[in-house]
Amino acid sequence: MPELPEVETIKRELSPQVVGQSFTGVDILDAQLVSGISVEEFRRKLTGQAIQSLERRGKYLIFELSKGDSLIIHLRMTGALLLNPKGIVRHARAIFHLSHDIQLVFSDFRRLGVLCLVEDADVVVGKLGPEPLSESFTPDILARRLAKHHIPVKAALTDQTIIAGVGNMYADEALFAARIHPLRKAHALSVDEIQTLYQSIRQVLCSAIDSKGASVATYLRPDGQLGMAQFDFKIAHRGGQPCSLCATLIERVLVRNRSSYFCPRCQPLVESSPLFPG
């Protein structure tokens, strides 16, 4: 499932191959893929534009185009971008034709992914919260944003308007690393807990990028290779297995209808004691 580390990996591996190239055509095999405008208009506007840069914002990939437009791709659950694939790509939804006979195939077997072509990228990504790996993201910013929400901290971490790019897997990993139960209220975390959580989020994301993302389901890198970050998971998708720290069996609880895995011993569900009791 593409979250920040997976999308960042795709951006890094795709950029050197496609930046500077031009779209010579596009085959949309699934009209539902294109959001906002018709397939015809999408094809007409895209064709002929060169890719000036490739950026990532949260889980979105943004192709900055030569006429000022932005091609924005969200892979959702099962989307993948394959560069010059050999043979038939299963579940191909769109084929981008680039100069120098480059083909970029968008495959997405659950068809939740979205493409859009806009003049102003902020229309799509403007509401996203801060980038957790940016230098300007600080523990204080995390604290202020969490303090506004009386919701489970797990739900807060996966809310893209609070913090961008963190999804279900890495939220579980960060909460385990910080020893915080997923159902703890976001606004009720202590200063120390937020400091630890801040470091955990960044460490978990950086480590996953180093491993080229996690191939737990259908995630593939543009060259078709797998990521390796899933081998570092300590809690995500490990329900029923022993905790790596204390051997207690890992449990699963639904938070906002999403599976959350946690160690009931390492991540107890108790609110932190107030800083100044009495």
Add this chain to the structure above:
DNA sequence: CTTGGGACCTGGCTGC
């Protein structure tokens, strides 16, 4: 406005 829950999507897996 805030919060929570369901819908969308598809295929692998489990249990009867």
Add this chain to the structure above:
DNA sequence: TGCAGCCAGGTCCCAA
């Protein structure tokens, strides 16, 4: 062997 139902989760939409 067949089949119903669960499960995966990013985001949108609706209701309380």
